[in-house]
Amino acid sequence: DIQMTQSPFSLSASVGDRVxxxxxxxxxxxxxxxxxxxxxxxAPELLIYTASSLQGEVxxxxxxxxxxxxxxxxxxxxxxEDFATYYCQQSYSTPLTFGGGTxxxxx
Amino acid sequence: xxxxxxxxxxxxxxxxxxxxxxTVSGGxxxxxxxxxxxxxxxxxxxxxWIGRIxxxxxxxxxxxxxxxxxxxxxxxxSQFSLKLSSVTAADTAVYYCARGFGxxxxxxxxxxxxxxxxx
Numbered sequence: 001d002i003q004m005t006q007s008p009f010s011l012s013a014s015v016g017d018r019v020x021x022x023x024x025x026x027x028x029x030x031x032x033x034x035x036x037x038x039x040x041x042x043a044p045e046l047l048i049y050t051a052s053s054l055q056g057e058v059x060x061x062x063x064x065x066x067x068x069x070x071x072x073x074x075x076x077x078x079x080x081e082d083f084a085t086y087y088c089q090q091s092y093s094t095p096l097t098f099g100g101g102t103x104x105x106x107x
Numbered sequence: 108x109x110x111x112x113x114x115x116x117x118x119x120x121x122x123x124x125x126x127x128x129x130t131v132s133g134g135x136x137x138x139x140x141x142x143x144x145x146x147x148x149x150x151x152x153x154x155x156w157i158g159r160i161x162x163x164x165x166x167x168x169x170x171x172x173x174x175x176x177x178x179x180x181x182x183x184x185s186q187f188s189l190k191l192s193s194v195t196a197a198d199t200a201v202y203y204c205a206r207g208f209g210x211x212x213x214x215x216x217x218x219x220x221x222x223x224x225x226x
Contacts, residue, residue: 043203
């Protein structure tokens with residue numbers, strides 16, 4: 001199985017801050033990396049697919065980058081609605097696996 | 108807008124079989140472009156992929172659960188289902204059904220349903 005490791009486990013930030021979350025795969029997954037946002041009590045929502053493609057109407061303050069084993073999710077200017085838990089997930093091979101999540105909290 | 112809705116018992120006894128159904132509306136479950144997945148999340152923990160099914164009937168399962176999992180699809184009812192046998196307390200989780208395509212594992216999620224394994 002491909003292991004996905006996210007860091008940090010959690011972070012505290014203020015509205016307007018630039019936030020970066022990293023995700024590392026245990027082997028190369030090319031660009032087959034998706035990012036999801038989950039708010040308490042809700043299902044996750046797709047933010048970014050294939051490492052850098054923004055889903056639907058996701059705000060442009062979200063961006064993704066990386067390939068191979070190292071990936072990054074960046075929120076350029078944190079908004080109140082962005083406080084949530086973020087998960088990376090590889091779709092390179094089955095079993096499909098998720099990172100452990102990064103919780104973004106209000107400072 | 109595609110919608111997915113999980114249904115099934117919220118309480119299952121240990122050693123029994125957990126059975127859930129996902130009803131798809133607002134889009135065709137028969138499209139060859141998509142596959143249909145089950146994902147679970149224990150309280151306060153991360154996400155675990157259980158498996159997926161294509162409308163052709165082809166399936167992929169997580170090896171950690173493979174011996175206990177069956178996913179099936181009924182296109183006439185726009186539903187797909189999960190069966191997980193010999194459950195224990197470790198199978199207590201919110202279970203999500205989901206739609207995916209290509210390398211986008213999930214573009215639409217159900218709201219999730221909590222299944223508790225307890226006597």
